[in-house]
Amino acid sequence: MTTDQKALQPVEHNPLASMPHDTHGGTSNPVLGMILFITSEIMFFGGLFAAYFNLRANAPQWPPEEFAHTLKILPFVGPATILLITSSFTCQWAVWAIRRDDRTVFIRGMAITVILGIVFLLMQITDYAFLGSEGLTLASGQYGTTYYTLTGFHGAHVFGGVVMLSVILYRGMAGQFSGRHYDAVEGASLYWHFVDVVWILLFSLLYLLPGKG
Amino acid sequence: MATTTLAPTAPTYRTGLYSWLTTTDHKRIGILYVVNSFIFFFIGGTLALGVRSELAAPGLQLLTDATYNEFFTMHATFMIFLFVIPMLAGFANYVVPLQIGAPDMAFPRINALSFWMLPLGGILLLLGFVTGGTAAAGWTSYAPLSEDRPLAATGYGQDLWIMALVLIGTSSILGSINFLVTIFKMRAPGMTLFRMPILVWTVLVTSVLVLMATPVFTSVLIMLFIDRNYGGSFFQPPGGDPILYQNVFWFYSHPAVYVMILPAMGFVSEILPVFSRKPLFGYKAFVFATAAIGALGFSVWAHHMFTTGSVYLPFFSIMTFLIAVPTGVKMFNWVFTMWRGQLMLKTPLLFALGFLTMFLIGGINGAFSASVPVDFALHDTYWVVAHLHYVLFGGSVFGVMAAVYYWFPKMSGRMMNETLGKAQFVVMFVGFNMTFFPMHELGLLGMPRRIADYASSTGWQDLNIIATIGGFTIAASMLLFLWNVFLSLRSGAPAGDDPWEANTLEWATTSPPPAYNFDRLPEIRSERPLFDLRHGRTASH
Numbered sequence: 105m106t107t108d109q110k111a112l113q114p115v116e117h118n119p120l121a122s123m124p125h126d127t128h129g130g131t132s133n134p135v136l137g138m139i140l141f142i143t144s145e146i147m148f149f150g151g152l153f154a155a156y157f158n159l160r161a162n163a164p165q166w167p168p169e170e171f172a173h174t175l176k177i178l179p180f181v182g183p184a185t186i187l188l189i190t191s192s193f194t195c196q197w198a199v200w201a202i203r204r205d206d207r208t209v210f211i212r213g214m215a216i217t218v219i220l221g222i223v224f225l226l227m228q229i230t231d232y233a234f235l236g237s238e239g240l241t242l243a244s245g246q247y248g249t250t251y252y253t254l255t256g257f258h259g260a261h262v263f264g265g266v267v268m269l270s271v272i273l274y275r276g277m278a279g280q281f282s283g284r285h286y287d288a289v290e291g292a293s294l295y296w297h298f299v300d301v302v303w304i305l306l307f308s309l310l311y312l313l314p315g316k317g
Numbered sequence: 318m319a320t321t322t323l324a325p326t327a328p329t330y331r332t333g334l335y336s337w338l339t340t341t342d343h344k345r346i347g348i349l350y351v352v353n354s355f356i357f358f359f360i361g362g363t364l365a366l367g368v369r370s371e372l373a374a375p376g377l378q379l380l381t382d383a384t385y386n387e388f389f390t391m392h393a394t395f396m397i398f399l400f401v402i403p404m405l406a407g408f409a410n411y412v413v414p415l416q417i418g419a420p421d422m423a424f425p426r427i428n429a430l431s432f433w434m435l436p437l438g439g440i441l442l443l444l445g446f447v448t449g450g451t452a453a454a455g456w457t458s459y460a461p462l463s464e465d466r467p468l469a470a471t472g473y474g475q476d477l478w479i480m481a482l483v484l485i486g487t488s489s490i491l492g493s494i495n496f497l498v499t500i501f502k503m504r505a506p507g508m509t510l511f512r513m514p515i516l517v518w519t520v521l522v523t524s525v526l527v528l529m530a531t532p533v534f535t536s537v538l539i540m541l542f543i544d545r546n547y548g549g550s551f552f553q554p555p556g557g558d559p560i561l562y563q564n565v566f567w568f569y570s571h572p573a574v575y576v577m578i579l580p581a582m583g584f585v586s587e588i589l590p591v592f593s594r595k596p597l598f599g600y601k602a603f604v605f606a607t608a609a610i611g612a613l614g615f616s617v618w619a620h621h622m623f624t625t626g627s628v629y630l631p632f633f634s635i636m637t638f639l640i641a642v643p644t645g646v647k648m649f650n651w652v653f654t655m656w657r658g659q660l661m662l663k664t665p666l667l668f669a670l671g672f673l674t675m676f677l678i679g680g681i682n683g684a685f686s687a688s689v690p691v692d693f694a695l696h697d698t699y700w701v702v703a704h705l706h707y708v709l710f711g712g713s714v715f716g717v718m719a720a721v722y723y724w725f726p727k728m729s730g731r732m733m734n735e736t737l738g739k740a741q742f743v744v745m746f747v748g749f750n751m752t753f754f755p756m757h758e759l760g761l762l763g764m765p766r767r768i769a770d771y772a773s774s775t776g777w778q779d780l781n782i783i784a785t786i787g788g789f790t791i792a793a794s795m796l797l798f799l800w801n802v803f804l805s806l807r808s809g810a811p812a813g814d815d816p817w818e819a820n821t822l823e824w825a826t827t828s829p830p831p832a833y834n835f836d837r838l839p840e841i842r843s844e845r846p847l848f849d850l851r852h853g854r855t856a857s858h
């Protein structure tokens with residue numbers, strides 16, 4: 105082979121070659137990774153929702169007679185919904201702050217978001233306790249199984265989001281984010297918005313959609 | 318040996334066990350994937366030999382009914398989830414960043430996490446053997462069979478199976494995110510989407526399938542777990558729906574079939590042009606065919622459920638036939654790549670040819686079952702076993718062997734032994750066809766799958782004996798392979814940077830490449846940058 109004559113130009117002679125790999129512009133690697141991860145999460149909840157609709161369609165009556173009014177007693181589900189939606193806004197407030205390099209507002213917004221997330225979880229636990237005392241459990245037929253599976257996995261995702269945002273808050277207080285470096289904040293906030301949207305769907309499905317039969 | 322002046326000069330690797338356990342280098346992780354997958358290939362293969370030995374004669378000689386159920390369940394589970402899928406992901410891990418001229422994957426630590434979930438999942442599955450029985454409801458674990466404790470498993474096997482598969486699924490999902498971000502964001506300057514090597518395209522489509530389908534599988538596994546352990550009733554009558562399980566399960570498991578074949582198609586599409594000394598025929602057609610297979614793959618899942626009577630037969634039948642079209646396009650791509658090429662009959666090409674011929678049979682006997690009336694007769698017979706093994710063994714395993722012989726010189730810096738390689742191909746090819754061709758006939762004779770015993774009056778024994786001998790022949794071919802790997806690692810001829818005079822960027826660096834992959838890259842003006850470099854082609858493609 106006579107490849108020796110075709111030795112390459114050193115990197116510095118080639119303006120393209122000196123370009124770092126991740127500066128093509130557009131979405132950064134961590135944010136793109138998070139968007140793809142959220143895609144997989146949508147498919148996961150898609151599976152659970154599909155099961156819910158299937159079982160609901162097969163049932164002669166939904167909710168079943170003995171649980172016809174069970175979900176209406178919950179005191180906290182309304183306030184919890186409002187808090188979670190509010191937390192999406194406070195989270196985005198924090199993201200906008202860090203984009204313009206305002207760390208004080210960023211930390212403030214993030215702290216409020218984390219607190220709202222924790223309060224949501226406490227409210228959900230309280231609601232679960234009420235439902236348990238009314239006799240609705242995972243084992244009470246398809247209605248209980250789907251209710252607890254859907255809300256339980258959503259709650260687990262809220263918990264995951266709270267952990268994620270707490271790490272962001274901790275790192276923010278340690279001064280690790282600035283107007284030039286906030287990919288992790290963007291990623292975590294996208295995840296939080298996703299968790300919020302899932303709850304809006306769940307809330308409409310479980311509490312607003314009229315029953316049948 | 319062609320050497321390029323691109324070879325980096327810096328020292329290559331730190332060595333030692335600790336550096337392997339803690340590595341985030343995509344090449345080492347890729348090798349870990351491959352080695353781990355081969356370990357589970359041998360475990361799964363041993364289970365298959367148990368199944369074949371039991372079926373050699375009527376009556377129960379070797380295994381009990383319960384053990385037999387465990388054997389075929391765990392055979393399929395190991396082969397699908399811990400051999401084929403991670404093996405293909407392993408080669409992709411090694412090759413894709415090199416082929417696109419990247420220094421590593423986008424998320425190296427997540428890459429390591431993806432790998433280490435696999436042996437953990439494997440250990441969970443194996444634990445079933447010592448905790449009172451593994452899962453035994455088949456790899457499909459249809460509910461309510463898999464929820465019925467006395468029938469499905471006496472111990473914790475089924476629950477361990479669920480946990481292991483959730484873990485392995487998470488590994489796949491994280492891996493697919495990593496591949497997608499790497500492919501979209503880490504390509505070297507000049508490497509446009511339509512200059513990417515075909516393997517990168519197949520990995521891209523595969524990753525989309527994994528990303529969209531695997532989480533759905535996770536959801537159905539979790540529903541199964543809730544039903545089994547917390548009194549749930551997703552799939553338990555009254556009110557629960559067994560067909561729901563099948564729908565959600567196959568919504569994942571049919572795209573998973575393409576996850577198990579597309580990267581192998583990528584391997585073959587890398588190997589055929591190199592050993593035919595021609596570019597791939599119809600590059601763009603191949604790319605679009607791959608994307609079409611990926612898209613159609615989501616609309617055919619219920620062809621596994623024709624006999625349930627709960628699915629709309631014409632739709633799923635037509636979609637299944639449709640998927641033969643892009644697959645046929647690829648067959649033409651491969652055949653016309655070789656047409657009038659200067660074929661170099663080395664071991665990688667032999668295995669690639671094995672892939673083409675065997676996968677063709679697997680495609681054709683699959684099209685039979687796509688026809689609803691035929692499927693009603695063939696459903697759950699050995700015909701299906703023959704079909705899936707022609708696709709997954711004749712296709713994926715031959716593709717994997719081709720990839721091993723092709724990239725081993727890059728990974729180790731040494732050539733594999735050609736004589737032993739050709740001997741292995743012949744023994745494996747003969748053994749494979751002895752094992753699985755008679756199963757077509759057995760299926761037509763009405764032998765059902767997943768039975769441990771059959772009456773001697775059925776007349777199935779002769780064909781079963783041939784299949785069993787074939788199974789042990791395959792095992793012998795794998796011993797030849799192990800011997801070849803051992804011999805080549807110890808005293809194989811030095812490979813040089815580019816032993817095959819190949820086209821793609823992984824051959825532009827040393828064998829094995831340094832941790833950072835490249836000191837410098839050639840200009841990328843086509844999907845064959847190394848060919849351009851060797852032959853001075855500068856025209857834009």
